[in-house]
Amino acid sequence: MRLALDILTIVAVSLGAIFFLAGTVGLLRFPDTLTRLHALTKADNLGLGLVVLGLLPQVSGPLSALALLAVWLLALLSGATVGQLLAGKAAVPDPDRAQTLAPVAGSRHD
């Protein structure tokens, strides 16, 4: 049983790491903001989800498991929102807002 759980951990965390790697490569290589966001969400949602799934068998108690799940859900929530905001920004270029909103104007410095 212990062995099976350990194997699950190794497989899931490795898969998660692969998604993070793929997401990072996509972020660096893709041509524009929308496709880069697509790559990022893979790392954030799937990659982090798989890492959390892999760590679940290793936690000491149900509270720590809940905390891990909460981390993933909060990352999902904020990632999805920021993705929407950035995508909206990238889809509708708005020059006079770009000055006051540099934090969101992520496509500016490439």
Next chain:
Amino acid sequence: MTNALIVDAALVLLVLGLALWVIATRAAYSAVVGFVAYGLLMAIIWVRLAAVDVAMTEAALGTGLTGLLLLGAAARLAPYETAEFDRRPGRGLRVLIGLLCATIALGLAVVVLLLPEPAPTLALLVADNLPPTGVENPVTGVLLAHRAIDTLLESVVLLPALIGVWSVAADPAWGGRPGSLPRPPASSALTLLAQVLPPFGILVGIHLVWNGADDPGGKFQGATVLAAMWVLVLIAGLREPPAVRERRLRLLLVIGALVFIGIGTSGIWLAGAFLAYPEGYAKPLILAIEAVLTLSIAATLGLLLAGPPASDQPTRKTS
């Protein structure tokens, strides 16, 4: 052991590389993004050094809040940035700056490398004197009992910072609502986040403060989370930032320091020294101070991010 060593070495190399990149990069915006990543890596390093309190402060204040302030500054400076590129200082001045910086780095390195072995420490003294304070987290014990004066000044110093921010307001705008926060066009995603996240965030903030007595956490970390939730609601446009002339707001800003000073002053008669706690009441007093300070710090940090009062004056008539 070796695995941990590999991870630590990778972390150190990453941090050093990022630090160099932040200095070398030309655009302010990229430098700030690099600085945020640098701060998060520093937080991981503090965790590796078993200094979880410092890690949380670094992540919340050093990276989150400072990063946001710097992003705002970079956005404001963006129009002037290209002009700055053309007016680079001459080679001589740059070499001189480089030499001075290198001297400081070398001096710091020498000091760190020449520390006596074992390093001087007050840890044992703190551990021996922790029980009378009633708290179990040695960091909180030091901050609020043994070195309370530092903490008092630390929380008061936020107010001059806020006054500094407010003082750059234009004359006609004085007293109005802060207007530096970005206001993205209303979007359902942002509104949803600003409605869903704050209950959890407030819970996490209170948990951090409450836990600070016995486990890593404390008022600064908790207050930063609370301020973040407030700012999120403000950015989403669900609430307007309060006008800075409001008496209640100003009372909220200073009440933490006032309570701290009040309890500290009464210690002169009750416990024989300024900022000393009467025997047996240390823990409840520390908790009370932490609670009120948290509110004040959260309000101050939120208003720091909200910036100086802008020109809109919904409550005052133009004369």
